[in-house]
Amino acid sequence: MLKVINPANETLLRELPTDTPETIRAHFARAKAAQPAWAARPLAEKIEILGRFRDAIVRDTEELAQQLSAEMGKPRQQARNELRALPERIDFFLHHTEAALHPQDVSLRQDPNTPPATQEMITYEPLGVIANISAWNYPYFVGSNVFVPALLTGNAVLYKPSEYTPLTGLSIAKLLHEAGVPEDIFVTIIGTGEAGATLTSLPINGVFFTGSYATGVKISQAVAPKLIRVQLELGGKDPAYVCEDVDPAVAAAGLADGAFYNAGQSCCSVERIYVNEKIYDAFVEAFVKEVQGFKIGNPAEEGIYIGPLARKEQLDVLDAQVQDAVSKGAKVLVGGKRIEGTGYYYEPTVLVDVDHSMEVMQDESFGPIIGIQKVKDDAAAIEQMNDTTFGLTAGIYTQDAERAKPLLAQLNAGSAYWNCCDRVSPRLPWTGRQHSGIGSTLSQIGIHAFVQPKAWHLRTPA
Ligand code: NDP
Secondary structure (H helix, E strand, O other), X not given: OEEEEOOOOOOEEEEEOOOOHHHHHHHHHHHHHHHHHHHHOOHHHHHHHHHHHHHHHHHOHHHHHHHHHHHHOOOHHHHHHXXXXXXXXXXXXXXXXXXXXXXXXXXXXXXXXXXXXXXXXXXXXXXOEEEEEOOOOOHHHHHHHHHHHHHHOOOEEEEEOOOOOHHHHHHHHHHHHHHOOOOOOEEEOOOOHHHHHHHHHOOOOEEEEEOOHHHHHHHHHHHHHHOOEEEEEOOOOEEEEEOOOOOHHHHHHHHHHHHHHHHHOOOOOEEEEEEEOOOHHHHHHHHHHHHHOOOEOXXXXXXXXXXXXXOOHHHHHHHHHHHHHHHOOOEEEEOOOEOOOOOXXXXXXXXXXXXXXXXXXXXXXXXXXXEEEEEOOHHHHHHHHOOOOOOOEEEEEOXXXXXXXXXXXXXXXXXXXXXXXXXXXXXXXXXXXXHHEEOEEOOOHHHHOOEEEEEEEEOOOO
């Protein structure tokens, strides 16, 4: 049985029966048998079905937000925000899949009025049965980035929610099935990492994973001999640079939200801030004021901005990062320790006098903790920002577009932000470099991720 614990009060929410290797194999066999018929259904029907799922999310937002909040500790308003932004993402796929899958005639023609000697066409076919191994931090976002386009393009999905958000996973399945997705085409696998490992041992046709670098590597090694499509959406150590020409209070408000929203548990949370020395003191003062204003508490209550962490183990990671930084000369301006009592709470923490010898400026924190480092100019900022094994997002705050764009072009990251951060758009590819992952979700590219091209060479007999 899988125990689902409320991280805010450590009470048991539910106990769920888990899948075994036998049940997972049986789910796979049924999905494989059902997939061709699903693929053969007209796209218009699939769009209608996923459209009903979208409408159900709108209808049930409040109830789903309550469940998400209880299961992973996300403050109620932030849970609502995730659910309220979801329809826009689903709409993107509903409106763009047809164009993305449209067969392309790329024949070479000497004369537009005579048929080509050989007709050359590209069509797109589903991968087959894919594994969608998902994360707990934004289960609706990171799940739907995968399963919505996967289903629309004709795949069957074995969906493994994180062991920290299985109730959300079951709600997603219920709503998809009610909307008309056949039960064998979207199957939830309940269990821990072991269930995920069983899943990747099966003859699946693709694996789409969101989570840590360490698990991403394990998954890619496990499926390597199969030579299947592998996409890994991993973490980051996302930097932002504040130039001296900005209003420090405005930049501080934006970046504090980017660092502490969802208690810092986002792959694209701001994890490192570099500030031009000319504005450093004013920025730090404004930033500290912002953080001191955050309301911490029970995520079920309205008005709470910082809830508990979803995972108890992460408290030790944060403690170790703070201790390591302080032992090397960093100063704690706010917070710096776990909050005693019930629940997995950590004080929002601001560290200054940090440098790159410290874990907090190198390793993913995935919690409410940030290091702010002074830099002397743009070149020093770029050097520090690129001094990382990750490459998910990076941002520059300046009034001057002509300054921002060449700086952003030098950053080795999948997303470049000018005067914004911690932002995802369904119209743009979500893509990491280096240890932040491989492949892309969202945008047209994130639709093609779920299909394989077929090249047609068609020669009419003479
Ligand atoms: P993991 O990477 O361990 O887990 C992510 C998913 O993979 C879960 O569904 C997990 O199942 C599953 N899994 C674990 N081991 C295996 C395996 N061997 N084969 C297949 N699937 C497996 O992340 P955690 O949730 O434990 O979080 C740890 C850290 O990962 C965080 O602190 C953060 O740094 C990072 N992370 C990054 C995310 C992002 O958005 N990029 C999201 C979440 C975490 P189960 O949960 O049941 O063990």
